[in-house]
Amino acid sequence: MTSYTITDDKQIDDAREIFGGLAAMNDVLEEATGTDNVAAVAPADLYAFALGHADPAASKVEAALKTSAPIRAAFHDLLSCASDFHVPRAMAAASDDIDVREGADCRISIQPSEAAPGQVYVIVELTQAGSHDPKVMHLMGAGDVYHRTELPEFYDGIAQLIVEVTSEIITLLQDPDTEVFLK
Amino acid sequence: MFIALDLDLLTMDDPVSMISRSGATGTLIAEFRALSDATDMGGAPKYAPKPVLHGLARFITGASGGPNKDSELFELCHLIAILARMAPGTDARAEFFLGITKAAASIFRATIHGYGDPGDGISVDDGGVNATYGDGEFGVRYGRMPLLAALYEFLIASDGFENYQPINDVFDGLNEGAASVRDIQDSANALSSIVRQYRRKHIQRSKYDDKFNAILTFLRARTVDNKIHVDDETVLDFWVSNNDAGDFRVYKTVFEGFVEFMKSFEMGGRTDAVERSAVIGTDFEAHEVEPDDQAGDIFSLSDWQSPLAVLAEGAAADIKFFKKESEQKPIEALMQYGPYAERLAMAFLRLESFGPIQAGITNDLQVKRGRASIETRITCDDAFEYRDKVAGFEAILDHVKQLQKAAYHVLTSGAGQAGNVVSLFGDAPETSFEAARNNDALAEVDAAALAEIGAEAEAVFRKIVRKGFEESVLETDDQIEGFRIGAGALVAMEGLLRRYIKTAAAFDNAPPDLAERFASDRATFAARFQTLYGDVQ
Numbered sequence: 110m111t112s113y114t115i116t117d118d119k120q121i122d123d124a125r126e127i128f129g130g131l132a133a134m135n136d137v138l139e140e141a142t143g144t145d146n147v148a149a150v151a152p153a154d155l156y157a158f159a160l161g162h163a164d165p166a167a168s169k170v171e172a173a174l175k176t177s178a179p180i181r182a183a184f185h186d187l188l189s190c191a192s193d194f195h196v197p198r199a200m201a202a203a204s205d206d207i208d209v210r211e212g213a214d215c216r217i218s219i220q221p222s223e224a225a226p227g228q229v230y231v232i233v234e235l236t237q238a239g240s241h242d243p244k245v246m247h248l249m250g251a252g253d254v255y256h257r258t259e260l261p262e263f264y265d266g267i268a269q270l271i272v273e274v275t276s277e278i279i280t281l282l283q284d285p286d287t288e289v290f291l292k
Numbered sequence: 293m294f295i296a297l298d299l300d301l302l303t304m305d306d307p308v309s310m311i312s313r314s315g316a317t318g319t320l321i322a323e324f325r326a327l328s329d330a331t332d333m334g335g336a337p338k339y340a341p342k343p344v345l346h347g348l349a350r351f352i353t354g355a356s357g358g359p360n361k362d363s364e365l366f367e368l369c370h371l372i373a374i375l376a377r378m379a380p381g382t383d384a385r386a387e388f389f390l391g392i393t394k395a396a397a398s399i400f401r402a403t404i405h406g407y408g409d410p411g412d413g414i415s416v417d418d419g420g421v422n423a424t425y426g427d428g429e430f431g432v433r434y435g436r437m438p439l440l441a442a443l444y445e446f447l448i449a450s451d452g453f454e455n456y457q458p459i460n461d462v463f464d465g466l467n468e469g470a471a472s473v474r475d476i477q478d479s480a481n482a483l484s485s486i487v488r489q490y491r492r493k494h495i496q497r498s499k500y501d502d503k504f505n506a507i508l509t510f511l512r513a514r515t516v517d518n519k520i521h522v523d524d525e526t527v528l529d530f531w532v533s534n535n536d537a538g539d540f541r542v543y544k545t546v547f548e549g550f551v552e553f554m555k556s557f558e559m560g561g562r563t564d565a566v567e568r569s570a571v572i573g574t575d576f577e578a579h580e581v582e583p584d585d586q587a588g589d590i591f592s593l594s595d596w597q598s599p600l601a602v603l604a605e606g607a608a609a610d611i612k613f614f615k616k617e618s619e620q621k622p623i624e625a626l627m628q629y630g631p632y633a634e635r636l637a638m639a640f641l642r643l644e645s646f647g648p649i650q651a652g653i654t655n656d657l658q659v660k661r662g663r664a665s666i667e668t669r670i671t672c673d674d675a676f677e678y679r680d681k682v683a684g685f686e687a688i689l690d691h692v693k694q695l696q697k698a699a700y701h702v703l704t705s706g707a708g709q710a711g712n713v714v715s716l717f718g719d720a721p722e723t724s725f726e727a728a729r730n731n732d733a734l735a736e737v738d739a740a741a742l743a744e745i746g747a748e749a750e751a752v753f754r755k756i757v758r759k760g761f762e763e764s765v766l767e768t769d770d771q772i773e774g775f776r777i778g779a780g781a782l783v784a785m786e787g788l789l790r791r792y793i794k795t796a797a798a799f800d801n802a803p804p805d806l807a808e809r810f811a812s813d814r815a816t817f818a819a820r821f822q823t824l825y826g827d828v829q
Contacts, residue, residue: 110523111635113557120560121508128556129315129500130355135548136316137349141325146318149452151326152445153338156390164392165331179453186460190383 150180152187159187161245161259161292174255185249185288192290193243194235199285207283214240215291219282222271229274231282233291235266242268243291248278251286260291315499316353323449324349327442332394339395339442342601347439348446354491356559362487366480368440368447369466370430373476374423376467377414378407385463389444400437428473447483450490458486503539507553510534522554524638528813532820541824542654543817544647547639551632596630599781599788607774608781611760613695622684623789630788637795638809641682645675645810646817653825666828670821672814678806682796689789692782694752698761699779701749705766 115121140146150173154166164170173180189195196212210217214237222228233246242263248256256277260268272278281287328345330338339345347364354361375388393399401418410416413424420433432440448456462482466475510530511520531546540546600620603613614620625644626633633640649669656665668674753761765771800806 110521111554112519112521115512115518115520120557123560124553124556125501125504125508126556127355127559128504128552129495129497130350130353130361131552131555132500132503132549133316133353133495134346134349134355135552137321137324137353138346140316140321141328141345141349146321146325148325148329149319149322149449151330152449153330153390153392154326156386157392162392177452179451179456183448183453183456186456187383187386190386 152183155180155184156187156191158257159184159191159247159290159292161257171255171257175253178253181249181253181255188247188249188290188292192247192292193241194289194291196289196291198288207285210282210289212289217282217289219279221274225271227274228271229279231270231272231278233260233263233268233270235263238266240266245292247290247292248281249288249290250281250284254281254287256281315496317494317496319451320352320494323446323452324352326449327445330445333392336394338392339438340605342597342605344395344438344442346597348442351439351443352446352491353495362480362484364440364443365483365487366476367432367436368443369463369476369479369483370423371421371432371437371440372444372463373466374414374421374432377423378404378410378421380407389441395438395441397434397437400441401434404434425472425476430473430476447487450486451493455486455490459483499539503549504553504556506534506540507549522550522636524636524642526550527636527639528642528816532816543650544643547636547643547647550636550639551629554632554635596632598624598627598630599784600624600627602781603778606777607770608777609774610771611765611774611778612758613760613778613782614691615758619688619691622681623688623785626685626788626792627785634788634791634795637792638799641678641796641806642813642817644681645678646672646813649675649817650821653821657825657828666825670818670825672818672821675810675814675817678796678810679800682793682800682806685789685793685796689786689793692786692789694756696779696782696786697749697752698756699775699782701746701753702765702772702775703779704746704749 150166150170154164154170157164158167158170170184174184194212194215196210196215196217199207199210208219214235216234216236218232218234220230220232222230233243235242244260246258246260248258250256258270258278261270262268270278282289324345327339327348328337328341332338339348350356351361351364372385375385379385379388381387388400388403404416404421410421415422415424420431420436422429422431447459450459462479466479507530508520510533511522511526514526515521527547527550530550531540531543534540534546540549600614600623602608603611625647626640629640649672653666653669656662656669754763760771760774765775796806799809804812
């Protein structure tokens, strides 16, 4: 038999608090291994996604970026710290579409393809010699718009993609509210 | 409907909370699960279940109680201040905490050593990293960093990342190179405030308070003085007499409730001895508390860790000490409850015999298996007899002894002898082993017996044919380390099994013996099951 001497209300209150904590802890540990609950997005998933790593949670992250403002804000912060190049929002909305975006040590331009009407080149130039070649381009548009694309190999500081003129990447690059991060 | 009684659905706003059956919201569970499901680049769990995730759950729920329950925040703030002074790059903090490698002490040690010259005010050694501030100093051990990394991840993702910015602002404030201990205390307290709000929002304390109060009221009604008493019969009486079928309809829930109740009084008793303070810090004059002051003591008393969990981690996990169904499963609950199974030995035996029956009934109801199965189970005719359960423990104890001998052989042979054995058994491994084996005093083992012990251990090792017991392990550092870890767990298992079997034998040697107790209990459980489930369709 185990006996406890009750001394005062404070002892009871302390024990009650600890009991609640222990019971809640057991519930959390037990339920986290169950099948009823799905996992939320982990910060490490966001970070891996920002770095362009292959991550089994990538589709979950991408969906969360389009539905959760706090997750977008956190992702933006992680990108700001981790990315090698940043193209900020354009200063003013032009009446015409923007075909050139510039950031520190980088430039992104859109050029029509003469060989394939309906397609355009997206040319990413690194203007600082010796820069680390980025592997992935993140486009964060206004509101909940987000797009990520992998970059091809750079040659002499230039990489180019060919995409449909109606593609999301072009729409976003031409939108002055879109920020671009290269990592 | 029966299911509705068991699923105590919460009514909080977030839809995820609707699927939580406990006093924790679905949001909390999902955010915890994000970390428990996290993997490293090889697909292995990023965070060890114990002690990391266990420690994180304890922190989130405030389970340590008392003034030190947020002390990990103080450690985390120190670590972030240290990284700010050591780690290069604008995303050094993210890289350190959110990388895709396993969150292990050895990884963090390598990372910190890789930073190169630590600079003024920082010193790095094999145990951890220490910082000197203008007004004090503090060290963070590598062994704590996996938990701190999990905590970092949990905090910044809490409430669907709603807390990311305020928490990040606190951490950014520590990026100043001249951060003082006072700054760190203030930062930890700012985080504590956020955590308190999170706990209030996501942990339904009243549910747990009601459970505690139900047990306390029951115990107080059985005593006339200011003492409350917990024993085997108390647990059974509470379960049988409890009319509030919701929380306490399941005997296992009642047993665990009493275990937590006992722990809470014992941990509360420890914290009583310490000055209470709402502030974490190192200003002892102001009664501030340091993280290491109390938490270790409290949990070394009450936070038993199953030796089986130890065997499932790290290098030991690659060695097949136990076959899952026949050798591990029968002792899982005993190892889980540890000292509390010993103290509530009959209550635990009831749990072992009748718990599976009730679990079967619950499962029948959930899958709508039909009345016939339920009615068969209600009779308890299929319950394990107590003597059979104890005989099962005895058989596994024999196996544990064999494993100890095998581990002894590994740790005293070849590469194992070079160093690992010393850290496990101390300066005189053979005598410690033999003493542990026979429960003798160390001095009673004479040197003449050592050769015989070694030969016996070697023979046992060679006889075991299963993964990890190959001759080649004697040359493999990782596997020797696995046996070193395993040997410690095996000693703990042997002690617990021996003591439990001895207690059960004492019950069996006095009237009513175990067979009579089983017959009586079977009638009690069958009657209670009939009351609970007799009319349920």
